[in-house]
Amino acid sequence: MSLGPARGTGGDPARAGGMAKFEGLECATRIGRFSYQHTLPARSAATSPEEFAMVALRASSHLPNILHWLNSVRTFAGEPIVGTGLAKRLADALGPQNGPQALAFLNQAKRHFKQAWRIGQKAAAEDLAPSTAPKVLQPEPFRHGVYNDLLLRSQLVTQSELLEPRLRRWENENLLLDRYSALKRLVDEMPQPHLANYELSVHETKARMDQVYALPPDICMDLTSVCNIQCRFCKYTHNHVPKAFLPLEHIKQIEWFKYAWWLNFSAGTAESIIHPKFSEIFSYVRDNNPHLHLSILTNGRSLVKKRLDEFYDRLDYLYVSMNASNREDYDRVIHQGDWEKFSTNMRAMKQALNGSKRPFVQANFVMMKWNLGSALQNLEFAAENGAHMVTFIHFYPHYIPDIHAGHEEVINSKFGFSDSLYFDKERSDEMFARVVDRAKELGVQVRVPPPFSKQTQIYFGNRWEDEVPEECGEPWRHLFLLWGWKSRREEATICCGLAADIGAYFDREAIRTTSGLREFWNSPILQAYRRTANGDNMNPVCAQCRKIDRFDPETTYWNQRDFFKFVDLPVPAHFEENYEG
Ligand code: SF4
Structure with missing residues (x-):
């Protein structure tokens, strides 16, 4: 499970030396910065390197997520970590077949986390000043900061070969789009648009937009x-x-x-x-x-x-x-x-x-x-x-x-x-x-x-030991296409929280196309969930989702009809008594 020597250095001793320095300092710096900038509050709230390593493991939930997290380190770290093969070696080391050894591996990686922790603290204290470590294979920066950001600090970094020429062309044509417009255009133009769609969805989630252009990145379809x-x-x-x-x-x-990144059958x-x-x-x-x-x-x-x-x-x-x-x-x-x-x-x-x-x-x-x-x-x-x-x-x-x-x-x-x-x-x-x-x-x-x-908090109508996120992004991210158990017809839902039987009926033929799915994804009920899942004007179902433990037999069973009254939409027929379906 050792990380092993650096690979991909082409046998050039000078380059190999640079890589060693890059890995030891630069990578740790980036992981440290990442922990401050981009991880869950629980991660950066850790009070020791050991706790940081363990919280990272817990927050990662399971191995594919650890891989995703490590990949995110690479993606969000400021510049792409080019040529060290670090992510690949970590991925190899943590592959599913090595599941049982993950803990041992992270223990071994403690040294890296320790360094990351120390340097990360320093970087945060210095207001994330640029590192003095050597930079490797950096692309020519764009004049337009938005394009640097898209190329270097988004999931799109893994498609840089497709993305960079496109952004250069836009910049040369003086087409200087804001981030949102650029992402929308990339969703339409990229041959593999799932990453642009994901970034657009994240953007729309953060902006709490009720009307969205991104399609759901995560779809479960029976x-x-x-x-x-x-x-x-x-x-x-x-x-x-x-x-x-x-x-x-x-x-x-x-x-x-x-356009989707995850699909569950x-x-x-x-x-x-x-x-x-x-x-x-x-x-x-x-x-x-x-x-x-x-x-x-x-x-x-x-x-x-x-x-x-x-x-x-x-x-x-x-x-x-x-x-x-x-x-x-x-x-x-x-x-x-x-x-x-x-x-x-x-x-x-x-x-x-x-x-x-x-x-x-x-x-x-x-x-x-x-x-x-x-x-x-x-x-x-x-x-x-x-x-x-x-x-x-x-x-x-x-x-x-x-x-x-x-x-x-x-x-x-x-x-x-x-x-x-x-x-x-x-x-x-x-x-x-x-x-x-x-x-x-x-x-x-x-x-x-x-x-x-143990004292716990409530999220998703469930007891949680860890710190819970304040915002719910489910109505932007998740689409479940199923057969409703109250409606007995094809119906969608948006989360595994308390929203159920939400009356978002769909026509299978109509949502087959991209435009048809986008229209359905913007239907009144789904927009209403986006408008009221967070913030001061929260609908009663989402408010309950942060309060009650639904597994507790003695908890009050919530009334889904309240949602529709709150958002001023008709209560779906399947909530009526004597509904036959
Ligand atoms: S019920 Fe609301 S708050 Fe709970 S997971 Fe669903 S959308 Fe999010």
């Missing part, structure tokens, strides 16, 4: 409305929404894949890999959009070797809702499941993905009073079967009785409020502490709910 099992903690029941499978021809006609409540044309859809999207970070969420029952072979080095993130590690728990948690098939698939997963650089595999378990005793076994089962990260989450009891109100047979077939771990807090804290210790021994990353005994 390929079907159907699931092949019925988990008893989940709202899903067969035949609640019309059965549908998106045609391959429709996927091929979608124009906007090139699951928006929450269906099993996309059972789509009869899944292989063709996956191949088509992967082959034609190498820039996309592709994800799949699956319950594992149909995650057969053929699928895993398709995902080998081609899928970026694989989220497996395992939820059980033995037959008894599985049969209790899943209605109409198949332990034999599920466990066979899980046992084959590690072997099938062995040696792959991707996907990053995350296993999820919904935990309740009755299965808490299986938590350690769940962790070991997931780690044995190839998970890089294991996540334990609380059962969310409020949604099911709301969605299925009036259908007692459905409600009775699901878990209820009394199953929640909120009624067994001490045992829960004790068990999750043991899970964390065991994960360290196994060398697998783990996420558990914050201990009940």
